[in-house]
Amino acid sequence: MRAKKNLENALKAIINELGLNWSEKIVIEPPKDKKFGDLAVNVALVLSKEAQKNPRALAELFAEKLRAHDADITGIEIAGPGFLNIRYSNAFWQNTVPLVRGQGASFGSSAHGAGLKVLLEYVSANPTGPLHIGHGRGAAIGDTLARVMRCAGYNVHTEYYINDAGRQMRLLGTSIWLRLKELAKKPVDWPEDWYRGEYIIDLAQDVMTRHPDIFSKPEEESVDICFEYGVNSIMDGIRQDLADFRVEHQQWFSEKSLVAGGAVEAAFKRLQASGYSFEQDGALWFRTTELGDDKDRVLRKSDGYLTYFASDIAYHNDKYERGFDLLIDVWGADHHGYIPRMRAAVNALGRKAESFDVVLVQLVNLLKEGKPVSMSTRAGQFETLADVLKEVGADAARFMFMSRKSDSPLDFDLDLVKQRSMDNPVYYVQYAHARICAIQRKAADQGIALPGELAPEDLALLVEDQELELMRLMDRLPETVANAAAALAPHHISYYLTELAGALHSYYSAVQVLNAPEKRLASARLGLLAAVAQTLRNGLDLLGVSAPETM
């Protein structure tokens, strides 16, 4: 980050001096191959198209000015069409060590998000059964994204929307009630649509214990009792599962409360005012086709019940009215068809299109010994998130979920995730941290103290290739976090960590720390390792993964 910012500022000054225009297209990044230098930039982009055909002269001019501008730049190579390969001095990189150690747990953070108020909604699974592995992926992505965005300077609020109104909920109440009747050996007429899972029987049993007199009440009231108990009990389970997975929501937002509070009617009025709603066949419709959807959508059905869409519009309207600048929803990819109508709603509510974004999370294929495991809730046959966590642990599961971008399907092989090998990069990264801790313990045993702030002449001893590589990588954490936040792509963090861990392992094998030829060198290296451990911890913490001291 420091390197990138430095170079960017220098380039801006020079471009300004030359009377040219800075272009957002000017990307400063690590070169594809380390032998090219520390950073690469293409300055040809500030030129007109015509001039870009011969960018060499300009590149030379920039090179000359950069050398004069920044004493930390020790090497500039002109390559390719307008490429400058920049090399920073060792001293520049060595300063990363005190920087990281000075910032400690906050190293990696930046002001990139400028305090933008973001509402991040994730999981929001219907309380009709326990969370399964697919919900787990959404949970891991949502929670990690929240951590990453906060670290990048966004003001993030996280929510779980509880769909405790509507048809599926009536179905839950009925399902429990029918199981209850079955338990009481009463005749049962099974409908086509009901929840068959074993947990429904458990719930029915609980209701029976708590309400022994339930059969003496009117059936409607009994179903209500079943529903109330079922929702609360299942939500308690969901909260517990998420807590075990280290997934946090700051707020649990009830759809029922939204409807009861009149928010839906208020949203309807807004749509009416903008002229997008109409009545037809006894139902209230929203003309989403005028806003890019392929069909108009029903808001209130002819039977008087609200659609899910209706209360969802009200919910999003409520989010805006609470003052959020950006709404991000994490959805399962099977809901992607829902996006156009939600965008239509955002538009009709008079909000900017960019203020609403969706992170689509593709399916998880749960595998056991290479064979798929079914996860249908209604068929009552699924591997719950809780079961998976019990089997592989939260660390391995969270890292696995962060090992792919969200919109590609993920095979989650239980046997693989349990494996303690490089098939399973979480151990690779954690092991790097544990190795540093082992050295630190050994140092303490030998009476070698972890140095405080290293003097410049001590830092200057850190000149091995692997040492400089570690410093360059550490310097990249803040921009990696900022990029991951801006792109809503939290998986970048796990790739970064794997790279940093690789550099550490490489260093560990090549260079002796405690057995270094000189005491001062050993001490300097301990200082470096303390910084690397800090960086690993900070990165792992963004993923919600622990950084063990021994393994």
Add this chain to the structure above:
RNA sequence: GCGCCAGUAGCUCAGCCGGAUAGAGCAACUGCCUUCUAAGCAGUAGGCCGGGGGUUCGAUUCCUCCCUGGCGCGCCA
């Protein structure tokens, strides 16, 4: 039929707001444990970046058409 997502090394995947010789892990092969944890390291080999066309000085990246796979297309949520 329409829409969304994907197609990159034998396998699992990064990269994609256009830029250098396309990267990583696994699997394969060769080496490295009397030295701080071998859950590791060093190295070799492995690619019409699904296919055709287009835009461009330059395309894995953008546009378009095809092919293949997944997922959606309710007065369900």
